[in-house]
Amino acid sequence: xxxxxxxxxxxxxxxxxxxxxxxxxxxxxxxxxxxxxxxxxxxxxxxxxxxxxxxxxxxxxxxxxxxxxxxxxxxxxxxxxxxxxxxxxxxxxxxxxxxxxxxxxxxxxxxxxxxxxxxxxxxxxxxxxxxxxxxxxxxxxxxxxxxxxxxxxxxxxxxxxxxxxxxxxxxxxxxxxxxxxxxxxxxxxxxxxxxxxxxxxxxxxxxxxxxxxxxxxxxxxxxxx
Ligand code: HEM
Numbered sequence: 541x542x543x544x545x546x547x548x549x550x551x552x553x554x555x556x557x558x559x560x561x562x563x564x565x566x567x568x569x570x571x572x573x574x575x576x577x578x579x580x581x582x583x584x585x586x587x588x589x590x591x592x593x594x595x596x597x598x599x600x601x602x603x604x605x606x607x608x609x610x611x612x613x614x615x616x617x618x619x620x621x622x623x624x625x626x627x628x629x630x631x632x633x634x635x636x637x638x639x640x641x642x643x644x645x646x647x648x649x650x651x652x653x654x655x656x657x658x659x660x661x662x663x664x665x666x667x668x669x670x671x672x673x674x675x676x677x678x679x680x681x682x683x684x685x686x687x688x689x690x691x692x693x694x695x696x697x698x699x700x701x702x703x704x705x706x707x708x709x710x711x712x713x714x715x716x717x718x719x720x721x722x723x724x725x726x727x728x729x730x731x732x733x734x735x736x737x738x739x740x741x742x743x744x745x746x747x748x749x750x751x752x753x754x755x756x757x758x759x760x761x762x763x764x765x
Contacts, residue, residue, distance in 0.1 A: 655718070
């Protein structure tokens with residue numbers, strides 16, 4: 541336990557925590573994006589899929605036991621990801637104030653600024669998104685349990701789809717830099733694979749962006765109703 545605490549206090553430990561919590565959130569994002577594409581299978585299949593996630597494991601687990609467990613794990617991962625990010629940022633700011641008079645690596649500072657403000661935007665998006673699609677307070681006509689109808693009605697407004705689009709651009713940039721630096725934090729920097737890190741990050745980030753925006757765009761264009 542003391543070794544874990546010592547590791548966490550180090551910069552490398554915080555970077556590993558950031559990478560592992562990010563990896564968990566990344567896996568959720570891939571699953572969520574693929575799940576959203578099920579909307580093209582129609583109302584019954586999509587609603588059954590959403591209900592299946594809510595009641596996963598029942599009756600061996602309590603009816604919504606898996607859902608709440610998953611929510612707690614995700615919330616924990618978000619909390620640790622933000623905590624590690626803030627602590628790393630404070631540490632690098634402190635170190636830089638002592639060592640440099642001005643920024644020497646502009647592309648690095650641009651990426652970390654994008655990560656910081658992109659992260660804040662993604663966080664605000666998720667808060668709005670839960671009020672929009674899960675609890676319904678930000679939805680014009682929310683019906684609990686009818687996820688398909690909530691989806692179709694929720695994306696009738698170009699303003700709403702526009703905001704989702706902006707948030708997905710932020711997510712895409714965040715994932716691009718995040719995947720790239722995660723591979724470094726977990727030590728995947730062998731010369732043989734190093735060249736692959738940026739293209740691989742680019743393919744994942746772009747694939748997730750496209751997968752997420754297709755369903756809301758299809759609703760807005762009248763291809764799904
Ligand atoms: C265009 C992009 C997205 C669409 C169309 C979308 C769609 C949905 C829908 C329909 C639900 C409700 C599911 C249900 O009640 O069964 C939902 C829930 C949720 N989404 Fe998304 N989502 C998108 C992007 C994202 C992103 C980028 C994140 C995270 C970074 C995210 C995180 C969540 C979370 C945390 C929930 C709540 C799950 C729960 O606790 O029940 N979504 N999303």
